[in-house]
Amino acid sequence: MKTGLCAGVLMALFAVVDVTQAADAEAGRSIADRWCAACHVISDGNADSPAVRGTDAVPTLASIARDPNRGPNWLRQWLVAPHPPMPDLNLSRSETDDVIAYLQRMAR
Numbered sequence: 001m002k003t004g005l006c007a008g009v010l011m012a013l014f015a016v017v018d019v020t021q022a023a024d025a026e027a028g029r030s031i032a033d034r035w036c037a038a039c040h041v042i043s044d045g046n047a048d049s050p051a052v053r054g055t056d057a058v059p060t061l062a063s064i065a066r067d068p069n070r071g072p073n074w075l076r077q078w079l080v081a082p083h084p085p086m087p088d089l090n091l092s093r094s095e096t097d098d099v100i101a102y103l104q105r106m107a108r
């Protein structure tokens with residue numbers, strides 16, 4: 001009984017580690033460049049870059065990232081469900097995690 005419980009706890013721990021490693025902020029950045037930049041200004045730092053195509057009409061990704069009410073769970077829910085006028089981006093689970101990891105890195 002006891003060893004069974006131990007193995008269960010260990011497996012749960014490994015699962016957590018797996019998820020953390022799967023989220024890749026760099027991959028999230030290229031996803032954001034490709035899929036979010038059309039509408040969201042990505043950062044204050046790249047304002048001179050021709051790649052910046054975002055508009056003032058939507059919150060910048062940096063301001064979303066810094067909003068304490070927009071934590072990882074909130075972002076995941078936002079990104080998995082369609083939110084007109086924002087298009088359904090059809091991100092996979094791991095792409096969603098990457099984008100969230102990128103936003104969290106931006107918030108620091």
Ligand code: HEC
Nearest residue numbers: 032035036038039040058059064078084085086087089099
């Ligand atoms: C076609 C334009 C468009 C694209 C592409 C887009 N968004 Fe949005 N997004 C919007 C609009 C417009 C809103 C505001 C919606 C509203 O307020 O109801 C929004 C809102 C959001 C919000 C909620 C902000 C808040 O504080 O309420 C998040 C988070 C978000 N977008 C993340 C993303 C991410 C991440 C991507 C790329 C994977 C992305 N968006 C791509 C247009 C877009």
